[in-house]
């Protein structure tokens with residue numbers, strides 16, 4: 068049943084009822100008004116993903132005399148990390164491995180999960196408005212991840228919706244993942260297209276890892292099929308050596324990599340992608356087109372429109388600006404931004420970074436609530452990012468943030484010789500991060 072049908076039936080009340088609040092032990096038929104701050108200070112977190120849940124837990128671990136509410140528009144947590152392994156049919160990886168319930172940690176650490184979408188922020192009143200109600204906050208954390216932007220492919224809103232439904236990016240958890248999995252399993256022969264997003268996007272290695280694992284699946288099934296990867300860059304965004312080696316050696320007959328290729332239009336009905344590409348003979352960009360049989364079209368990523376709508380400072384690409392080296396908004400001391408929505412620092416957008424920053428921010432907010440110095444810049448985040456290039460081998464990169472003349476910089480270290488030990492580390496990493504958030 069659609070939400071609007073529920074509304075018609077009058078089952079959703081305008082005042083948030085406890086039945087919308089999961090992670091609560093109170094009885095489900097009890098109405099309570101949780102909109103106004105009464106006794107304790109209140110931190111509201113928008114987004115119950117890797118970043119938001121890490122912040123919630125770590126505020127509560129460090130300071131308990133505060134209400135923490137996490138607003139999440141979805142009612143299921145389906146992980147993007149590890150999803151490529153499931154798409155590629157890596158032995159032992161099931162869809163259930165991507166699914167987690169935040170109810171247990173919410174109960175254990177005493178924060179509230181509210182299944183509702185935040186539609187606006189009123190910074191003067193210090194309130195948020197959701198689809199159902201309005202809530203006051205003392206401090207606000209924006210941890211909303213990414214949204215899609217199909218405009219860079221030349222698609223208007225209608226065409227974008229069509230493209231998203233027909234060839235979902237699967238760059239968010241849920242229905243899109245289930246659809247992509249079916250596409251891969253049902254693919255018989257021909258061209259399977261993957262597009263690498265323009266601009267800054269979530270998990271830089273993910274499209275290339277996905278290409279490897281889908282190619283591996285087609286190869287194992289001996290299909291007369293090819294994965295074509297269209298990339299606006301000269302070479303893969305990260306771990307280029309490792310991915311190109313896999314493309315050229317492991318998947319020579321199964322992956323065709325098209326670098327420096329900018330998509331200008333997509334004909335979803337006739338399954339044609341139009342793109343400009345650099346012609347090394349004429350040294351000019353020329354127009355080309357490619358027909359495909361099925362596709363995973365990953366568009367550019369943008370941050371939530373809530374940032375701009377509420378007048379928060381953003382970068383030219385729309386990501387949040389913060390006061391370095393903190394997560395505090397550049398122009399609002401009561402608002403913090405964390406996870407993929409953040410645009411200030413040279414970190415990759417990853418779950419590990421979201422978790423690492425979330426832990427640090429949770430501790431800083433706890434200190435702020437206790438009227439202590441949050442000591443911005445004392446703890447800086449780190450990242451490790453593994454990519455499987457076959458079902459048994461992987462490559463990786465680490466990032467460590469550091470301060471140089473009060474500027475946050477990042478040191479990266481690449482491990483691009485694929486091996487089995489790194490594949491095992493991939494699985495251990497995933498178990499560790501999900502355990503940290505959902506234990």
Ligand SMILES: Cc1cc2nc3c(=O)[nH]c(=O)nc-3n(C[C@H](O)[C@H](O)[C@H](O)COP(=O)(O)OP(=O)(O)OC[C@H]3O[C@@H](n4cnc5c(N)ncnc54)[C@H](O)[C@@H]3O)c2cc1C
Nearest residue numbers: 114116117118140147148185212270406407416417418419
């Ligand atoms: C295929 C793939 C593979 C990946 N693999 C890895 C990996 O191996 N390692 C790694 O570190 N990272 C990986 N990532 C990246 C990782 O998924 C993201 O960086 C991470 O999810 C970012 O966390 P976040 O909390 O910022 O965003 P999310 O986890 O997306 O959480 C944001 C949440 O906010 C909610 N939300 C948004 N707007 C609102 C609103 N208005 N009201 C209420 N709720 C709202 C959304 O529903 C969402 O649940 C991968 C990504 C992909 C796509």
